Amino acid sequence: MAKQEISIRTEDGTARAGLFRPDHQTAAGVILYMDAFGLRPALDAMAERLAAEGYAVLVPDLFYRFGDYGPFDARTAFSEEPSRSALRSMIEGTSQDMTRRDSAAFIEALTEAGATNRIGTVGYCMGGSRALHAAAAYPDRIAAAASFHGGRLASDAPDSPHRHVSTIRGRVYVGSAGVDGSFPPEQSGLLAEALRRAEVDHIIENYVGMAHGWAVSDHSVYDAGGAERHWKRLTTLFHETLR
Incomplete structure (x- = not known):
């Protein structure tokens, strides 16, 4: 598969993105x-792996x-200055509403690339909530x-993902780190309750021992075995819903 650097026109400007196409024509994207660290080779490699499964994959900035x-x-990046301050400013300055609006343009870019059928979303770290919000918005x-x-x-x-799941029609999978201060057990319980009340087909899975x-x-806490487990869950989800 080949990577194409593209520019996507949004309501607020122009976002660069990587577009990864499989070796054969596909209608699924x-x-x-x-995550918070930006577009880089580690994410390219993940997109390439998904493209090898037969999907057109978009990785937007x-x-x-x-x-x-x-x-x-x-x-x-989070342990040194000035990167720590820069990252915090960018994270805090990028709202869920911005990403929801941007996602309309992202979907259009995939459609123009030939992915005219169903679309899946996946996100890591800050991208995880974006993936859920996009599913609720579209x-x-x-x-x-x-x-x-x-x-x-x-x-x-107010823009917490669990408050917006009622419009989701697709399936949801959440893989959480074993111990994660940004998603503690009480949040997991609230999300599960919201998804059940909305009658969303979902799984929330705790990866014990993973950080x-x-x-x-390229994370310092990368775990090869845990990463392969994540790939199995992700590709199964997409194979069962997008094909």
Whole structure:
């Protein structure tokens, strides 16, 4: 499969993105919502693996409003300055509403690339909540949404994902780190209750022994065995819903 660097026109500007096409024509697409460290080879490799499964995969830059930056080193960005302050500013300055609006343009980009059928979303870290919000905002196209080590999925914030699941029509999978301060057990319980009340087909799975970031290869806490388990869950979800 080949990677194509594209520009996507949104309501607020132009987002760069990587588009990964499988070796054969496909009508199913996937949006991969990045973690906080930006577009980089580790995410490209994950998109390539999904493309090899037969999907057109889009990896958009969620921080495009900030102009040129990074990418950041996932191993040190939060432990060193000035990257720590820059990251926090960009995360706090990128709202869920922005990503929901952007996702309309992301879906259109996939459609223009030939993915005219069902779409799946997957996100890591901050991207996990984005993947769920997109499924809630665009239920007619998004048939599956997955979050891995996503944070604040059931927080007190008005835009917390668990407050918006009632419009989701597809399936949801949430893989949480064994111990994760950004998604503690009480949030997991609130999310599960919200999904059940909304009658959303879902699984919330706890990866015991895994730390926040375990599924992405350039994280300091990357775990090869846990990452393969995540791939099995993700590809099964997409094979069962997008094909």
